Amino acid sequence: MPTSIDPASSALADLTTPALVVDGTLLQANIDAMAAVLPGPRLRPHVKAHKTTELARRQYAAGHHGFTCATIREVEGMAAAGLGADLLLANEIVDATRIGAVVERGARVTLAVDSPETIEAAASGGVREVVIDVNVGLPRCGCDVADAGVLADHARSLGLSVRGVMGYEGHLMMVTPYAEKQRRVEKAMRTLLQAHEAVGGELVTAGGTGTYQANAWANEIQAGSYVLMDTQYAGLDTPFVQAFWVLGTVISAHPTHAVADVGLKALGMDHGNPRVEGAEVQFVSDEHITFRPSDPVRVGDRVLVTPAHIDPTIAMHERMHVVRADGGREVWPVDLRGW
Structure with a gap:
């Protein structure tokens, strides 16, 4: 187009x-194309890609009412714009007091945690809900799969609700051919599902624009770049x-x-x-x-x-x-x- x-x-x-x-027409076409494949709660759009609440409103209108954020500022801004029904801060923080203040004002915010320290920061900062972030192959944040259940128990002992697990297979976004990508995504998600067995909760959240089709194991996908795209993602076979x-x-x-x-x-x-x-x-x-x-x-x-x-x-x-x-x-x- x-x-x-x-x-x-x-x-x-x-x-x-x-x-x-x-291009507003192409922007809307991208939103509609993703909504057709991942309707409603199957997609938790990542606002770090566009950082714009007016654009997030278009995603909300397409049926995506939960959002992923990367920064405290994004959480605050989304909540202030009336888009705080279900926000996930998919990043570890060691001072959660600003997030606690957003929760106190009525937004629902879930925080990613991967250590006793980040769990304790969530609890002391006034956060009520967390997901256990699991390392599924990208050497960034995320606990070892063997530690996920212990961390979930620790979170619950501090009065936190554990909504499930999160993993990010970011190292697989650009893998080709597609069959190889799907094979490696499955391996990463098997790790995440193993953690989920120990953790419990309703969420298995993962993925991105590069794996939104290949990831059939997460129950919600955190894609963001699809709305506007760039030259890197243009090399993939997507709509x-x-x-x-x-x-x-x-x-x-x-x-x-x-x-x-x-x-x-x-x-x-x-x-x-x-x-x-x-x-x-x-x-x-x-x-x-x-x-x-x-x-x-x-x-x-x-x-x-x-x-x-x-x-x-x-x-x-x-x-x-x-x-x-x-x-x-x-x-x-x-x-x-x-x-």
Whole structure:
């Protein structure tokens, strides 16, 4: 599905670049495509991908009423926006007092824990519900499967309700071919299900955009990037399409290359260089992207730069400019950024 966004359109003419732009039609198509596969509570969208409550409202309208968060700020912002019916902070913290305050104001917040210290922080901070985070192969947070039951017992001894287990097979998101991905996801999830037998609870929560189809063992999936996509996920066979870009302006043009004002301070670069359609990206520096266009460009021309990694890119911008099908534009604050 091609984008309806023309970087030279009058709808974008007044924007100071670099600027985050979104095709509202494609955004909604992605939301609808995921809702058709993982309806209602089968998906717990991860708001770290977009950090925008207005976008989360569209996910809520599609039937996804529980959300995953990565930071305390995201939890606070989602609850303040009236989207706090069932929030999961899928990250360990050692001071849960801000989360406890959100719970006290009426939101439901579940906290991921993987040690006695994080369990005790949850209890002393006023959190009432936790999930036991289990290491399923990605060497990040998560307890050993053998410790999951003991940690659950410790949590319950402190008066916490244990809702189940969480695992993140992030190391498998980009595995190909699909059959190999499915085999390795099954192995990771067998570990998580083993932990669940010892822990109990209603939740087996895992997954992401790269494994949403391959993971048939978790009862809810924490995908986030699917809503807007990036060049890394574009390499997978999914129904989701690129729906956001960073709009730039050509500020220098030469016979061998051109330069636009979209640099490291406007792009997440940990997954490699971004793309510019019809051009070869040569390198990116603080304030510049240098590229070799297939057709000549002039100073003042606008270009769409496709980021390689959605999450850190969006976190660098204060707002996204959403272009509607009628050519109009809405401005949505990226109001969950920061800490």
